[in-house]
Amino acid sequence: MKKQTDTRNRIRPDGKAKVTGRLTYLTDLTLPNMLFGKILRSPHAHAKIRRIRTEKAEQIPGVHAVLTHKDVPGVNGFGIIMPDQPVLCEDLVRYVGDAIACVAADSIDIAALALTFIEVEYEELPVIDTMEKALDPDYPTLHPDGNILHKAGHKRGDTEKAFSECAVIVEQTYELPRQVHGYMETEGGVIVPEADGQLTVYVGTQHGFKDQFQLARILNMPESDIRVVSSPMGGSFGGKDELNIQPYGALLALKTGRPVKIHQTRQESIRTSIKRHPMRITMKTGVDPSGYLLAHQTWIKADTGAYSTLGPAVLDFSVEHATGPYVIPAVQTEGLSIITNNGVAGEFRGFGGNQVTFALEGQMDRLADRLHMDPVEFRRMNLRKSNDVGPLGQRIAETEGASLVLETIATQYQQQIAQKPASSKYSLRGYGTAITMHGGGLGYGRLDPAGGRLSLKSNGKIEIAFGFEEAGQGILSVIETLVLEELGCDVEDLSIVIGDTALVPSSGSTTASRGTSMVWHSLQKLKQPFKQKLIELTAANTGIAQTELRLGKAGIWSTKEEYDQPVITYQDLAIQQREEIVTHTRFDFPTTPDPIDSGHFLYTFSGVLAGVEIDLLTGKVKLIQLDQAIAAGPVVNRNGYIGQIEGGGAMAVGYTLMEEALMKEGHYLTTNFDTYLMPGLSDMPFLMNTIPIEDLPEKDIYGPRGVGEIGTVGVAPAIASAVFDAIGIRIDQLPISPEFILQALEEKGGVAVE
Amino acid sequence: MSSHTNEHGSIINTNESAIRFQLNGKSIQKNLPPAKRLVEVLREDCELTGTKLSCGVGRCGACAVLIDGKLTASCLTMAYQAEGKSVTTIEHLAKDEELHPVQQAFLENGGFQCGYCTPGMIISVDALLTSHESPSEDQIKEALSGNLCRCTGYGGIVRSIQHILTQEKEGMHRE
Numbered sequence: 001m002k003k004q005t006d007t008r009n010r011i012r013p014d015g016k017a018k019v020t021g022r023l024t025y026l027t028d029l030t031l032p033n034m035l036f037g038k039i040l041r042s043p044h045a046h047a048k049i050r051r052i053r054t055e056k057a058e059q060i061p062g063v064h065a066v067l068t069h070k071d072v073p074g075v076n077g078f079g080i081i082m083p084d085q086p087v088l089c090e091d092l093v094r095y096v097g098d099a100i101a102c103v104a105a106d107s108i109d110i111a112a113l114a115l116t117f118i119e120v121e122y123e124e125l126p127v128i129d130t131m132e133k134a135l136d137p138d139y140p141t142l143h144p145d146g147n148i149l150h151k152a153g154h155k156r157g158d159t160e161k162a163f164s165e166c167a168v169i170v171e172q173t174y175e176l177p178r179q180v181h182g183y184m185e186t187e188g189g190v191i192v193p194e195a196d197g198q199l200t201v202y203v204g205t206q207h208g209f210k211d212q213f214q215l216a217r218i219l220n221m222p223e224s225d226i227r228v229v230s231s232p233m234g235g236s237f238g239g240k241d242e243l244n245i246q247p248y249g250a251l252l253a254l255k256t257g258r259p260v261k262i263h264q265t266r267q268e269s270i271r272t273s274i275k276r277h278p279m280r281i282t283m284k285t286g287v288d289p290s291g292y293l294l295a296h297q298t299w300i301k302a303d304t305g306a307y308s309t310l311g312p313a314v315l316d317f318s319v320e321h322a323t324g325p326y327v328i329p330a331v332q333t334e335g336l337s338i339i340t341n342n343g344v345a346g347e348f349r350g351f352g353g354n355q356v357t358f359a360l361e362g363q364m365d366r367l368a369d370r371l372h373m374d375p376v377e378f379r380r381m382n383l384r385k386s387n388d389v390g391p392l393g394q395r396i397a398e399t400e401g402a403s404l405v406l407e408t409i410a411t412q413y414q415q416q417i418a419q420k421p422a423s424s425k426y427s428l429r430g431y432g433t434a435i436t437m438h439g440g441g442l443g444y445g446r447l448d449p450a451g452g453r454l455s456l457k458s459n460g461k462i463e464i465a466f467g468f469e470e471a472g473q474g475i476l477s478v479i480e481t482l483v484l485e486e487l488g489c490d491v492e493d494l495s496i497v498i499g500d501t502a503l504v505p506s507s508g509s510t511t512a513s514r515g516t517s518m519v520w521h522s523l524q525k526l527k528q529p530f531k532q533k534l535i536e537l538t539a540a541n542t543g544i545a546q547t548e549l550r551l552g553k554a555g556i557w558s559t560k561e562e563y564d565q566p567v568i569t570y571q572d573l574a575i576q577q578r579e580e581i582v583t584h585t586r587f588d589f590p591t592t593p594d595p596i597d598s599g600h601f602l603y604t605f606s607g608v609l610a611g612v613e614i615d616l617l618t619g620k621v622k623l624i625q626l627d628q629a630i631a632a633g634p635v636v637n638r639n640g641y642i643g644q645i646e647g648g649g650a651m652a653v654g655y656t657l658m659e660e661a662l663m664k665e666g667h668y669l670t671t672n673f674d675t676y677l678m679p680g681l682s683d684m685p686f687l688m689n690t691i692p693i694e695d696l697p698e699k700d701i702y703g704p705r706g707v708g709e710i711g712t713v714g715v716a717p718a719i720a721s722a723v724f725d726a727i728g729i730r731i732d733q734l735p736i737s738p739e740f741i742l743q744a745l746e747e748k749g750g751v752a753v754e
Numbered sequence: 755m756s757s758h759t760n761e762h763g764s765i766i767n768t769n770e771s772a773i774r775f776q777l778n779g780k781s782i783q784k785n786l787p788p789a790k791r792l793v794e795v796l797r798e799d800c801e802l803t804g805t806k807l808s809c810g811v812g813r814c815g816a817c818a819v820l821i822d823g824k825l826t827a828s829c830l831t832m833a834y835q836a837e838g839k840s841v842t843t844i845e846h847l848a849k850d851e852e853l854h855p856v857q858q859a860f861l862e863n864g865g866f867q868c869g870y871c872t873p874g875m876i877i878s879v880d881a882l883l884t885s886h887e888s889p890s891e892d893q894i895k896e897a898l899s900g901n902l903c904r905c906t907g908y909g910g911i912v913r914s915i916q917h918i919l920t921q922e923k924e925g926m927h928r929e
Contacts, residue, residue, distance in 0.1 A: 184816055185868070643867050648907075649907050673809040673814050
């Protein structure tokens, strides 16, 4: 039998196709008779639509359809929680990504030309481009229920009384920027009207069945008539979970009766895609004279933009994670998700955890400083223990993760500070740490179904099917590795099916770090009945006792004698069996037994060590070290795991040091990667260090946790801490610009360079 | 229609001319609008979709190809500029099922995740290793400064390159 370390270093199944350029992404598809679609977006952040005229555009040779709100047969709206975003606006536009019309033409250029001939008369309205204006009664409301999309809160203990007993209180406001997902493949694909009246949607998404549901509502078609092929994707990071171009492609395909391809340009993508929520977070935190946390108040304001998408859920997540892995007796958290005319904010890797973790860890550093305590020691004395309740007071799966990551990263830190000298006399180095915890799954009270299907197909292949999508995260690799381990068959015996609503069972969304966890859980439920069926059949066929049979390469093997081939091959077993052998499972993501809305049950933890070198002449903060200790249970695929942590880390480095989708009066000032800067190789430490802590509590029954998000959550506060270590300046706003550093240094009167 | 304005305001001339170039070792002649972007010529007219279009402004490197051996952004190259040149795309690196050493190294060392930047990244690494036998850290950073990857954080890409360099070193010692 192979050692686990071998199976967990497997080359990913989609690897060869990717390194050779042979993998066909959905935006690479070209079909016979295909048209090209383009979408007309609003030039204004807020305006009434007086009139829309499409006649001139329709007359352009090569144009096959020009559609407006009148052509939407069903609900003219989309949104995972509430369908409040118009597919095609009728009388009002609320942001510059709002769609007014769409065109199908013989070529992209003709479609783009046609957009310029669509005449729309607007009456501009006051633009609500800040959260202050949104809450100001002098400004209009953007939706019937007002400009507050969602309020969320949590309260335990008496904060007022607790603060009165505090020896030290720190209060600080933190400002977090709007971040672009920056998936390399922009939104797109091909939508095909089939001869039988059905529709096939070849467009990447993180939840094919959810797209099917939303499209059915828009198109007024039965869900069963819509097939969504949703995988593979060239990155998503939460950004393609909501609908993007699907409704337009679908409407145009149905109207013209021809396949329609839409592939957004990067400029179109940045203008229309959801972003990470900009947040303003004020935290007030107090400790007793010995340094124990007594009270913690948090006020969160999130700029959710013009439409809801997953804004409410992101805010709930922020509220939950406002206390992180710390034990605090008195807590009060209040959050507002505020509607503005800015770009729509929604799901993004970390899901509101990144923002509050930056603020919370900033508080911990400031309190330790005020107490003249070592920041690690201060965290250690306030840290949750294995059986403590979760951040909303809910029971959670037992976990030592918090102390494991803290102690691991503290050791890394001790080894680093010896190397403090900087590379030149005009620069200074600093090191900092931060820790965090992050919930997986959607949380208590949300529909969070999972499931899978394991079959022996008539061609002799063992087929494993999940309703997940491959966005790059490596779910295919996780599925392959775990099936091979659990069943004992060979990779040649296996066929993996994902990302196609016609072929897969419902597994829930490919979000919330839930994929790995749900694949493992599914296999625990599927493997025994499946093996049992195969072994029963083999025993009946061969007369060998069931207890002497096992699954192996190419078929069922005897455990007793030394055969050089299986007693029966999967192929022969399949032929002898008239019907396919199928086992299903369907269950829900594990949740806390306590009825606390949105509370999570399975958490992962990270401890981050960041090292920076700051150029005192230019103000540039250069990241020179990034180590992450991760407690998330066993590693399933080594390269996949490290890639998620390092890649999540890089995304957070961008968030901390350079990325901000600036807006002015509701218009993006950054429109492409020449003005929106994401980290390149030279912005990252040449080598990073990922330290997986794989141990789980002895009685843990929940297996490997997903690591899609945890690597991106704790990085920003660690860098901020490193900046303070280098130059003694506290950071309360991201990204940390060179201008800020230079100005802060000047105000401080410079720093002593040794 | 011989010309019109595209969405970026530039004039698209749809008059076609015959353009001849070498593509992955084969002679190609196509009637193309001379200003059509090479990335689109490759993807649409030549049906080679390994080369990707992502930013369209020469920043991200997803569209990187070699023109006469020189690393080039095919989104900033017009069809007529390929006239008489030799263009190499990702599809030409593997010889049937035998991967190019850079591809093999990426495969084994986590040099990719979603794979969308990967063709351009591999082309760039290949160009680097062709011009530098044993590149330094700074030379590697410089060589890949035109390629963005949003998935890996570049860790797996650096390990892939180091793996090739180590193998080559070991190979030399054996000789």
